Amino acid sequence: MSSLPMSSGSQVATITVGKANADADPDAAPGLTEVLTAHLGPEAALIPVTTVTWAPYEHVNVQGAVDRWLARNGAPFRLVGIAGFRHRSFGLSDLFHHSGTQGMAVGGVSVTDQPSGPGEQTRTCVQAGLYLVDGVDGPDDGDRTEDPRPPLVLLLRGTEQRGPQPDVSLEIACSDRALAREAAAEIRRLAVEVSVYRGHVIEFGAEMFGPHQSVLSFHERPVMTREELILPPGMLEGIEAQILGVNRHRAALLAHGQHLKRGVLLFGPPGTGKTHTVRYLMSRLPETTVIVLTANALRLIGQACEIARALQPALVVVEDVDLIAQDRSNHMNATPLLFQLLNEMDGLDGDADVTFLLTTNRVDVLEPALAMRPGRVDHAVEVPLPDATGRARLLDLYRGGLDLDLSDADTLIERTAGVTASFIKELIRRATLISLENQNHAEIPATGLRVSANHLDAALDVLTGSRHALTRRLLGAPEAMTD
Missing domain, CATH: 3.40.50.300 (P-loop containing nucleotide triphosphate hydrolases)
Structure with missing residues (x-):
């Protein structure tokens, strides 16, 4: 046995992974069909399968829902990996027969890290794995005197790059069809409840990967x-x-x-x-x-x-x-x-x-x-073009930490009639560059750089020049401006 960490935010849970003994004779190692039959019983191939699918981007939430469902029910389980599953179109019912498992075998669990929040937050998700779950008791089964509920098998598959698996799927097999359907409905509900997208x-x-993903x-x-x-x-x-x-x-x-x-x-x-x-x-x-x-x-x-x-x-x-x-x-x-x-x-x-x-x-x-x-x-x-008052406020907003000389602001505001906020933002940046070019590098202050009215005029002269007609259009300014 080995352990696979499944992370969700700052919480880490550990689930048990069942796999074939690497030192054992490969011919003697149990195959997928044998593993499923041993868990579900000799009539495993006749058990109906309930299937639920989600869009590719829901993989991270389906994994969280399966983890939460397993934790809530408290039933012992093993997670068995599938070797050779890639680029294969198969379902849980296929694995009940040797003919459906050709080229596949019990192996390590393939996982993928899916984004679970801003920055580098991720959750480890099973790409293809079989959850072998022992009998699950329902919320009102504490005083049950009849036989315990039958075991379940869950096959979780994520989407596959350039493969036949377009959606995230969860297939559940259980001799009690009602129990399988209850589990599927609960996991679907939990996928919404634990969604990592909520509030982001x-x-x-x-x-x-393709037109549907x-x-x-x-x-x-x-x-x-x-x-x-x-x-x-x-x-x-x-x-x-x-x-x-x-x-x-x-x-x-x-x-x-x-x-x-x-x-x-x-x-x-x-x-x-x-x-x-x-x-x-x-x-x-x-x-x-x-x-x-x-x-x-x-x-x-x-x-x-x-x-x-x-x-x-x-x-x-x-x-x-x-x-x-x-x-x-x-x-x-x-x-x-x-x-x-x-x-x-x-x-x-x-x-x-x-x-x-x-x-x-x-x-x-x-x-x-x-x-x-x-x-x-x-x-x-x-949302109109800024008026004179708006342009004055924009000059003050975009000055940042500059020592901006607005002694002739009225003229500047008049010359910029009809421009957008984007134009004014670029105007101040160009004036700042002109100021920097006119100073010795050693004299440039860490804060409070002086940008004079002349620097602003020079920057505006450049932007209103005939060579910058396209620049003005791209900044949302009139093609013809007062020079």
């Missing part, structure tokens, strides 16, 4: 103060009331018959602060599960909404939602992703504490679809 910021990324990555939750978000007066308060207010008063709203689900749309030119607003809201919802969908993963809307429903309170962020807006007339045989999103938003129960936060630079593309489906978005906010 996660993002659907690019495809990992995607990854979820963890992100650190942004830390952002209200002062770092420069919006017109009153705008942020309205957004906060719709998102943070509902979150704060959810119990009272439900008690008075009011629904919780909501859709908020932020629209306006690029670089005006929509993404910053999203980051700020994430920082104000520390216990909310945030699911972020970007352009390369927008087709996974259904899966994102499924996670949101399971792990509410949840915030689903769909950035650049105009990218999924399509003309319905051109897609008679398929539902455009935008309409799928709107259907998902409408399909939530009224007591579902799920917020959809959408951003777009092209509200004109979305408006017809939103008008056809009223009620999905109940708060639309235009």
Whole structure:
């Protein structure tokens, strides 16, 4: 026997691994069929098998659920590894017959480390293994006088790169079919209860192995103060009331018959602060599960909404939602992703504490679809280009630790009419570089670097020059600016 550590956060449990004796005659070592028959009895091949499957990114949660289920039931068990399982399509019922185990044998347990939180947090997960569980007593079986419950076998398989296993699967065999179904239902419930995604910021990324396998990555939750978000007066308060207010008063709203689900749309030119607003809201919802969908993963809307429903309170962020807006007339045989999103938003129960936060630079593309489906978005906010007051606040925000000379700020603010926050941020950086180039390296202070009005003017002259027309467009500034 040997031990396999299964880590979950800071907790470590140890499970026993049964395997063939390496010093024994291989011909005498029990095969998979013999191991299963010895555990389940001579009629093992006739026992029905209950199967449950999950999306690939749920492997880490299925492992946590199996561990929790085993611990709760307290029944002795062994974990037996399978050698030669890779690139093989097989199920638990196949292993009951020698013909189904050709090329496979009892071996060490193959494991994989799956992300379980931000940073380097991981959980060790079984890639292919047989849990041989002795008779399991139910919660009300303490005074049972009849025979103990029969043993079970669980086959856990993770997804396989370039293999025939597209999903995570758990197969359960037990002579008592009701017991197997109870175990499957409990493990499915526990997979949600112990989900490592709950309360974190996660993002659907690019495809990992194939068209049906995607990854979820963890992100650190942004830390952002209200002062770092420069919006017109009153705008942020309205957004906060719709998102943070509902979150704060959810119990009272439900008690008075009011629904919780909501859709908020932020629209306006690029670089005006929509993404910053999203980051700020994430920082104000520390216990909310945030699911972020970007352009390369927008087709996974259904899966994102499924996670949101399971792990509410949840915030689903769909950035650049105009990218999924399509003309319905051109897609008679398929539902455009935008309409799928709107259907998902409408399909939530009224007591579902799920917020959809959408951003777009092209509200004109979305408006017809939103008008056809009223009620999905109940708060639309235009995030405009910063006015003179906003540009002054941005200069102060982006100065950081610089000794920034704003003695001629009025002229600078006038010359930057129509620019975005992104433009002002780049303007200050370029002025800082000009200041650094004009100083001897030995004279550069560790803090409080002086950036004069002349440095700011010089940087602005560069950015407004004819050679930087494309740069201005990419920073969200007018092509023609006052020089």
